[in-house]
């Protein structure tokens with residue numbers, strides 16, 4: 001099944017990309033580093049679309065959404081779920097933004113919306129997340145979206161998790 005996603009928040013659109021986005025993907029794939037070529041971008045888009053086609057309700061292989069700043073339509077980052085590592089019990093949440101967009105609450109906005117989508121639409125059972133030891137901003141993002149800190153992982157990074165019941169109970173508390 002083709003799996004096109006579009007999530008809108010106050011400041012952002014999170015969406016799957018198509019071949020029509022080749023220029024945005026080429027310029028933003030590496031965020032703060034050099035752009036990739038158009039043929040490389042084409043390969044990345046094919047890879048994402050092929051992953052998305054394998055995702056089904058309750059089970060995600062890999063979901064990679066472009067983070068687009070609504071005011072300017074600029075591609076400013078990537079956000080999604082990765083369950084390509086079969087050793088993982090559940091998918092890993094990921095988010096990354098161009099550095100000139102840091103410190104504005106946008107990663108929290110993107111990650112929170114993705115979490116909502118993962119439980120409400122994809123019907124996932126649980127999600128985990130990790131932040132490198134020096135990445136306090138990322139640790140804070142997971143705290144702010146109500147993921148539960150479970151301690152340090154094997155590499156000394158911060159490990160977080162949240163399951164469906166915890167998510168629903170937080171939603172009820174906020175409702």
Ligand SMILES: CC(C)(COP(=O)(O)OP(=O)(O)OC[C@H]1O[C@@H](n2cnc3c(N)ncnc32)[C@H](O)[C@@H]1OP(=O)(O)O)[C@@H](O)C(=O)NCCC(=O)NCCS
Pocket residue numbers: 093094095096097098101102103104105106107108109130131132135136137138140141
């Ligand atoms: C992680 C990342 C997305 C953060 O983006 P961001 O948009 O700046 O995050 P937000 O503004 O939503 O929130 C950042 C929070 O961290 C806090 N923070 C930032 N730097 C911090 C530091 N050095 N120490 C403690 N807290 C810090 C901010 O104050 C904010 O918390 P607050 O709202 O309580 O004040 C960005 O740093 C990034 O792209 N990093 C590289 C990729 C990465 O590590 N991804 C995460 C793992 S998948």
